[in-house]
Amino acid sequence: MRCPRATEVEAARDGRLAERGAIDRHLKTCADCRAHADRLDALARSLRALPDVPEDELAAQRARHRLLEAYDAVPVACVGRRGRWIAATAALAASVAVICLVAARTPTRPPMMSTVDPIVIDAEHARWSRIDDATTTTVRLDDGDARIHVDHRGVSRRLVVLVPDGELDDVGTTFLVRVREGHTVEIAVKDGRVTFVHGHDAPLLLTGGERWVVHEPVAAASPLPSPSPAPTPPAVAPRCISSAPSARIHEGSAAGSAKAPIDDELRDAISSLDAGDPTGASKKLREIVTHYPSDPRAEDAAYLLAIALQRASDTVGARAAARDYLQRFPNGFRRAAIEPLAR
Amino acid sequence: MALKPAPMTDPATDAELLARVSAGDLGALGDVYQRHRADVRTFVRRAMNGHHDTDDVLHNTFLTAARIADRFDGRESCRPWLIGIAARLVQQRSQKLARVARYLARLASARLVAHDPVPELDARNDLAYALGHLSAAKRVVILMAEVEGMTCAEIADALKIPIGTVWTRIHHARRELLAALERG
Numbered sequence: 001m002r003c004p005r006a007t008e009v010e011a012a013r014d015g016r017l018a019e020r021g022a023i024d025r026h027l028k029t030c031a032d033c034r035a036h037a038d039r040l041d042a043l044a045r046s047l048r049a050l051p052d053v054p055e056d057e058l059a060a061q062r063a064r065h066r067l068l069e070a071y072d073a074v075p076v077a078c079v080g081r082r083g084r085w086i087a088a089t090a091a092l093a094a095s096v097a098v099i100c101l102v103a104a105r106t107p108t109r110p111p112m113m114s115t116v117d118p119i120v121i122d123a124e125h126a127r128w129s130r131i132d133d134a135t136t137t138t139v140r141l142d143d144g145d146a147r148i149h150v151d152h153r154g155v156s157r158r159l160v161v162l163v164p165d166g167e168l169d170d171v172g173t174t175f176l177v178r179v180r181e182g183h184t185v186e187i188a189v190k191d192g193r194v195t196f197v198h199g200h201d202a203p204l205l206l207t208g209g210e211r212w213v214v215h216e217p218v219a220a221a222s223p224l225p226s227p228s229p230a231p232t233p234p235a236v237a238p239r240c241i242s243s244a245p246s247a248r249i250h251e252g253s254a255a256g257s258a259k260a261p262i263d264d265e266l267r268d269a270i271s272s273l274d275a276g277d278p279t280g281a282s283k284k285l286r287e288i289v290t291h292y293p294s295d296p297r298a299e300d301a302a303y304l305l306a307i308a309l310q311r312a313s314d315t316v317g318a319r320a321a322a323r324d325y326l327q328r329f330p331n332g333f334r335r336a337a338i339e340p341l342a343r
Numbered sequence: 344m345a346l347k348p349a350p351m352t353d354p355a356t357d358a359e360l361l362a363r364v365s366a367g368d369l370g371a372l373g374d375v376y377q378r379h380r381a382d383v384r385t386f387v388r389r390a391m392n393g394h395h396d397t398d399d400v401l402h403n404t405f406l407t408a409a410r411i412a413d414r415f416d417g418r419e420s421c422r423p424w425l426i427g428i429a430a431r432l433v434q435q436r437s438q439k440l441a442r443v444a445r446y447l448a449r450l451a452s453a454r455l456v457a458h459d460p461v462p463e464l465d466a467r468n469d470l471a472y473a474l475g476h477l478s479a480a481k482r483v484v485i486l487m488a489e490v491e492g493m494t495c496a497e498i499a500d501a502l503k504i505p506i507g508t509v510w511t512r513i514h515h516a517r518r519e520l521l522a523a524l525e526r527g
Contacts, residue, residue: 010514010517014488014495014510014513014514015494015495015496016495016510039521040517043489043517043520043521043524044489044490046470047470047474047485047486047489047490047520048489048490050389050470050471050474050490051471052385052388052389053388053393055381055384060380063380063398063401063402064373064376064377064380066402067372067373067376067402067405067406068369068372068373070402070406071369071372071406071409072369174367190366190367190368191367208367208369209369209370336370337370337373340373340374340377343377
């Protein structure tokens with residue numbers, strides 16, 4: 001580089017020059033600077049064209065699974081300095097709230113989405129009430145949707161949600177409860193854990209990403225995602241369906257309901273999956289999918305089949321199973337979870 | 344009866360996905376990962392000179408992104424933002440390694456170099472070899488500028504360093520790369 005203005009070529013390239021018209025005009029007449037500009041362009045092109053080592057799809061899926069597990073495992077502890085500040089604020093707010101409660105022990109309806117209350121309830125169009133005592137907050141939800149967030153970082157209050165046909169006990173979480181005409185029709189847990197006692201059934205533990213829905217048709221219900229276009233029997237027992245990657249399924253045991261063979265087969269397949277035998281589980285699940293195509297539980301089986309094949313390192317089979325699920329259940333609950341597997 | 348294909352829906356934007364991630368939606372994090380993983384991995388691999396820690400840094404990049412998803416500024420693509428996070432992690436890692444190497448050198452009273460020969464053997468051409476011989480700080484900024492197309496201001500913002508430092512590092516990186524290529 002003999003031209004004294006050659007340094008301006010790079011400066012213009014990096015946005016260091018306030019006005020680059022002069023150097024552009026200079027480039028038209030100076031071969032030295034033009035050659036330098038060409039060298040810089042060629043270097044950039046070569047850097048962009050550097051070969052990369054491709055990664056196989058299975059390793060990518062494993063890495064994705066590890067990432068989601070890692071993020072799921074530390075939903076609260078990972079919030080950093082900002083989170084600690086929020087926790088401190090929540091603790092202070094809780095102290096103020098306790099003082100206020102001692103001063104006026106009258107059950108009141110709190111403002112929507114309070115920013116200082118560790119228990120935040122968004123239930124604008126619902127019929128509900130709330131009573132706080134020294135250790136427990138009791139929310140009674142008679143009808144409508146309530147989105148509830150409980151921050152247990154600052155305080156250790158117990159939250160009980162009474163619904164017409166049961167009771168939820170929260171362990172620090174964010175969740176949605178939906179009640180229609182005296183029946184709980186949906187519980188969706190975003191994170192944390194919730195214990196749900198439905199009627200006289202055994203308690204059911206729901207964790208982050210899991211959802212319990214009732215399959216009975218409910219008049220005037222707000223649109224809920226249909227699990228399957230397949231015909232649904234008229235009086236199916238309430239069931240909880242997992243939409244989390246962990247692929248667990250809990251089933252409420254409705255009193256008096258006859259147990260179909262598919263129940264045992266599905267339970268057997270899930271046991272195999274939980275026991276670390278994805279190949280065995282996939283065989284059982286494929287049989288369920290084939291033999292009970294119109295049963296509502298076929299959707300669970302189809303979803304778990306894709307998961308089992310993925311865990312068995314059968315990427316091609318998992319992709320085919322995921323695509324089959326999406327075709328058969330275009331409005332299925334696990335659509336979002338299974339779409340990445342289908343690609 | 345023929346089955347109908349699933350209805351096509353508009354894919355969520357990066358900003359929408361990250362908003363869902365900040366609200367704790369695991370599925371959205373999976374989608375962000377699926378969408379940008381390959382590009383971020385390529386950047387990390389090159390910035391780390393093909394080191395075997397690449398996947399750890401990639402993992403931490405997305406984990407960090409999930410933790411600070413509420414700070415995403417909502418631009419069309421979150422790729423430069425992810426690259427910025429990855430670049431900081433690469434730098435932190437190289438600084439840590441350098442500190443360990445210096446400490447060991449003092450202990451042994453001998454010159455120790457944190458040097459892995461494998462990436463050199465893997466380098467498929469002169470440029471890859473020359474890139475591998477740049478310092479991590481220079482390698483990161485030249486890749487951000489020339490491969491990722493980020494402006495110097497964006498790089499300075501992502502790495503939390505003065506823009507003058509970015510200009511200097513890019514200039515020296517180019518000079519070293521061109522000199523190495525000319526030497527053959």
